[in-house]
Amino acid sequence: MHRALELAARGEGFVHPNPMVGAVLARRGNVIGEGWHERHGEAHAEVNALRSCDDAAGATLYVTLEPCCHHGKTPPCTREIIARGVTRVVIAIEDPNPLVAGRGIAELRAAGIAVEVGVGRAEALEQNRAFLKYIVTRRPWVTLKTAMTLDGKIATRAGESRWITGEEARRRVHEERARNMAVATGIGTVLADDPLLDARLPGARQPARVVIDSLARLPLDSRLARSAGRSPVWLVHAPIAPVPRLEALRAAGIACIACAGDGRRVEIADACRRLGEAGVASLLLEGGGELNYSFLAARQVDEVIAFIAPRVIGGAGAASPVGGAGVARLDDALELVDVTVGRAGADVMIRGKLKH
Numbered sequence: 495m496h497r498a499l500e501l502a503a504r505g506e507g508f509v510h511p512n513p514m515v516g517a518v519l520a521r522r523g524n525v526i527g528e529g530w531h532e533r534h535g536e537a538h539a540e541v542n543a544l545r546s547c548d549d550a551a552g553a554t555l556y557v558t559l560e561p562c563c564h565h566g567k568t569p570p571c572t573r574e575i576i577a578r579g580v581t582r583v584v585i586a587i588e589d590p591n592p593l594v595a596g597r598g599i600a601e602l603r604a605a606g607i608a609v610e611v612g613v614g615r616a617e618a619l620e621q622n623r624a625f626l627k628y629i630v631t632r633r634p635w636v637t638l639k640t641a642m643t644l645d646g647k648i649a650t651r652a653g654e655s656r657w658i659t660g661e662e663a664r665r666r667v668h669e670e671r672a673r674n675m676a677v678a679t680g681i682g683t684v685l686a687d688d689p690l691l692d693a694r695l696p697g698a699r700q701p702a703r704v705v706i707d708s709l710a711r712l713p714l715d716s717r718l719a720r721s722a723g724r725s726p727v728w729l730v731h732a733p734i735a736p737v738p739r740l741e742a743l744r745a746a747g748i749a750c751i752a753c754a755g756d757g758r759r760v761e762i763a764d765a766c767r768r769l770g771e772a773g774v775a776s777l778l779l780e781g782g783g784e785l786n787y788s789f790l791a792a793r794q795v796d797e798v799i800a801f802i803a804p805r806v807i808g809g810a811g812a813a814s815p816v817g818g819a820g821v822a823r824l825d826d827a828l829e830l831v832d833v834t835v836g837r838a839g840a841d842v843m844i845r846g847k848l849k850h
């Protein structure tokens with residue numbers, strides 16, 4: 495199963511909104527076949543493993559997710575597993591997809607195959623956390639990424655923020671962008687920094703780029719607008735956004751998504767719902783303090799990645815990763831769990847999940 499999880503990880507960034515899945519076939523202690531789900535819409539892991547060996551009769555199949563039993567973009571995997579004479583299947587986790595949800599396991603058992611579930615469960619749940627949230631809620635797994643100085647600032651008092659962190663931390667951010675289906679920021683950051691929000695790594699899959707911009711102020715000469723032909727740019731706006739602005743942006747190739755308004759601003763929970771409807775299963779949030787606060791206050795953040803640079807810039811008015819009203823009582827603080835601390839060059843990287 496450990497090997498199957500390793501194989502599954504090779505699909506990261508290429509299979510979403512599908513899950514990453516890996517499979518290993520073994521007989522009498524020898525590995526006789528391997529496969530993983532390589533690209534969205536292409537063959538599933540189990541089928542790739544079965545195709546990698548001539549004779550699977552009597553083998554055990556180790557697979558990181560319950561095999562599917564329905565016709566999607568590919569035929570049901572259960573059928574091929576049964577037809578090839580596999581006698582035992584070991585599964586890490588059930589597939590909560592309502593089209594599967596235990597039926598794949600039942601079908602294998604009905605065909606006389608011994609099925610064991612739960613081997614490597616914790617690792618499999620972690621690996622597919624975005625898929626597992628999305629398939630049940632239809633909302634994206636949101637990772638808030640921020641880069642700050644040791645004194646908790648994301649820009650100088652004059653608004654300069656390039657670059658707070660070093661090269662290695664920035665490379666990791668590009669990796670995160672390629673892992674996620676979309677990257678979002680606020681119009682405040684776009685007006686201040688004119689970012690591209692693309693994944694600048696060789697061979698990387700490019701995420702859709704999302705601007706949360708209530709009044710559709712995104713400049714047509716911004717780098718985002720000018721690059722909309724290369725990879726998608728979506729503007730999430732409030733109902734009061736001026737129609738002529740929306741028309742001009744659409745003409746420039748930008749998709750405009752109307753959301754419920756929270757006062758004059760985009761309502762964040764609705765923005766996440768609409769991004770989910772548009773097929774976004776994972777979202778990297780790279781906002782300034784204002785937008786980050788709204789996402790956190792709306793309980794829409796699942797995970798945080800914070801880079802902390804060993805530099806001090808000071809300034810009482812310089813922005814920090816989370817602005818807004820904040821909380822008055824420490825008891826009301828949002829807490830992270832499953833926290834890991836690592837290094838990215840000279841910078842420290844802290845990662846954790848929001849305790850909801």
Ligand SMILES: NC(=O)c1ccc[n+]([C@@H]2O[C@H](COP(=O)([O-])OP(=O)(O)OC[C@H]3O[C@@H](n4cnc5c(N)ncnc54)[C@H](OP(=O)(O)O)[C@@H]3O)[C@@H](O)[C@H]2O)c1
Binds near residue numbers: 647649653817
């Ligand atoms: N170091 C880092 O990791 C990092 C990352 C990003 C940004 N930054 C820095 O942060 C600064 C910009 O921060 P910022 O706070 O002004 O920009 P921001 O958080 O990126 O964008 C804020 C804007 O988003 C729009 N928005 C729409 N709906 C919202 C909602 N429900 N809640 C909050 N905002 C909503 C608002 O404008 P409308 O009301 O017009 O829609 C708001 O002014 C820049 O200096 C940038 O360099 C640093």
